[in-house]
Amino acid sequence: MEDKLKGRYGFPVAFSMVVGVVIGIGIFFKAKPVLIASGLHPKIAISAWILGGTISILSGLTAAEIGAAVPETGGIIAWIRRVYGDKVAFLVGWTQAIVYTPAIVALIAYYFAFFTTQFLGVEAGPKYMLPLSAGALVLVFAVNTFTQRAGGIIQALATGAKIIPLAAITIFGFMSNNNSAGIFYTSTEAVSTKPPILLLGMALVPVMFAFDGWIYVGTISGDLKNVKKDLPKAIIFGLGFITIIYVALNIGLLKVFSADELVNQGMFGVAQNLFGNYGAKVIFLGIMISSFGGLNGFSLISTRVPYSLAIEGHFPAKNYFSKVEEKSNQPMRSAGLMFILSMVYLIAMFITGNPDVFGDIPVAIFWLFYSMVFLGVIILRKREPELERPYKVPLYPVVPILAILGGVSIGVYAAISNPKYMLISLLATLSGLLFYKK
Template identity: 25%
Template sequence: MNRTDIPALDAPPAEGPHPTLGARHVAAIVVGIVIGAGIFRTPSLVAGVAGSEEAFLVAWLAGGILSIIGALCYAELAAAFPSAGGDYHFLSRAFGRRLGFLYAWARLSVIQTGSLTLLAFLFGDYASELLPLGPQGPAIYAAAAVIALTAINWIHVRQGTGSQLWLTVVEVLGLLTLIAAGFLIAPTPSGAAAPPAESSVGLMMVFVLLTYGGWSEGAYMSAELRGGRRRIATVLVASLGLVTLLYLLVNFAYIRALGLGGIAGTDVVAADLAERAAGSGGAVLISFLVAVSALTSANGTSITGARTTYALGSSFAQLGWLGRWSPGGHTPRNALLVQGAIALLLIGAGAFARDGFRMAVEYTAPVFWLFLLLVGISLFVLRRREPEAERPFRVPLYPVLPIIFCLTSAYLLYSSIAYTGTSALVGVAVLAVGALLLLFLRPSDQETRS
């Protein structure tokens, strides 16, 4: 690969991302995306294969530690090469813009827009519980959420990140309320519900790390964080430290209130806890809490997803209209509109699907973990290729921690393929379409600074 195929980054362009955000805004994006609806559902799946309460809690602690290790690896990349393109920029710099294009294509067409759609539908499901709108109510709420979030982020970056900050505050307060309920009510008597006999460490970690997913999105804000090159590591690690603490506390509350067998035996563990604490009113509380959590994650996903598309447009002349940055709004407006339009199309299709949520999760997982593994490898590549690059932060215990991150990603890639089967072929088909598009697209001769 020629050096000319490596995007340069020395300073932001005149009309591009500028450091306009504080640490609290980026932390709100990370925390808000990670604490999605998963923490209200996956504990039941983890408990079903945990074998013991101790193993159950250790799995959540291990998930936090592994996520923090990954965040340290991302922090080095983001500090050395801050960019609105995040993973796209790292992969392009290490392996060339053609591989970067495949990632950006998968992210635009499946990973990010699919996640936005799923979160919007989740919001719609629970909003319909609070205020029903008929059979198509969830789809109506989902479409309204995508339109509203796209509009808010289109106006100005501060509107989008300001909304994220307050949504995250409400989300965290709601989770703390659930934790308090678990600690205040009478504990489940020992032996009230027998714990499952089966134990599978690997399957436990698949579910746990899925619930911790989304922390890497903070890298997409590195070019817009004031003092980002030196502060990004602190923001990422502190955000995940908070998430890990909250996850441990809420799962301990689940254990105390329901027991391991009780958690494993329900699909609505948070609702069961809330019902024990507040009766039928608990269901209303949980519906509101999950709706807010889904909306918070969707907003963060909208913010970071559009930045990959912007970086893609900056690198390919034929897609240059996607790479336009609004100086007035400090945001990639065209990229936001395209992302919102694709999400609305997916919502329209999902309104008639039987189990679109599960299918989308299955076919996005292998693609996601493949590229996350490649990002981990890019850390080694860029250390060797660009040793002179300024690195305000270096991952400690190199190369041990990056190796752990790569091995974890490789295992999750294997597990996602093993558990999804033929559904994984859909993600491969999407990548194949992107490869075909590369026959007609050429990277810009001018090196990108996005």
């Protein structure tokens, strides 16, 4: 079937999409798990953030080549299809559509509601959080489905506003005279006997959750006015900007607080100690905006996933989900499915009382998919040498090979850290074979 979506976004929205999707709830909650995984060794934790940013930039440099050469709505699905065929691409899309994206959308909505209750000073329970999170889902899906331009404006505004709490904490940390802990101070509770290389790899897994989401800007490549120019720029400059922010934030925190203090107090306790109760309110407001920006970005991305699979003819009820409404130029039915799935996941989070598991399960398996994309760049160079490549990855093939090694190592360390989650991810992915339609 023909892809009927028309490009209307430029570089500013594409850049803000990368930053908006990646800088979400992860950075505000992952400083603690990274320190724990590192055995409370600040040097290892900081190294993990730097390594994670480096892997992400190498990955962005590599994926940008295939993204510009194959500018089709669907992003990673279209790229995998071009290299490995329909069935493998369907499995990626199936995992993204049914498991990963709606679960992440619901998780962000959940934490948006949590941050809102913290800001308002009310109980962080289902009484307030369920209507807040469900209402946020309705709002962002409605905006991105019925008024696409408004969704782009919200994304750009939210991206700018969310930098405030990150910048405040980072700057205050660097300017503070309290350097009693120091970033090179190793906690007295750091009793892990694991080798440093294993601790670094295990700390890398939660780091990559904080970086996850960057590749999904390719899902709206068909919506970009100049995809061949804007997509590589958005990924490269967006990831570089994010890496600097993440590393600076963690150095700033570890300059003021010891690893023990960060783990025991968490981000909210840190904000109260740094800025007082009123200052912490401002920080919570910034985190709310950050969460809403991530929710808006992921909801926009999610609406295209079933549509992309359907126009290729492999998704169940393909004729239904491949429809684009003429008046709005939007895949309304695809958006409706993702809204329903996101709401189901959201309700399940409140029922189980364990929302984080819905975000942990699919992340590791997707880094293996990313590695397939990086390998695909090398394969296409050999298989289709005449393919037009407006952008070529620098230092080829060194950069793609390093990206592949980085992606595979993340999957390996994730399997070591959480074998159950990796098994569930694999089973969820392979279940798509039951629904694959030739």
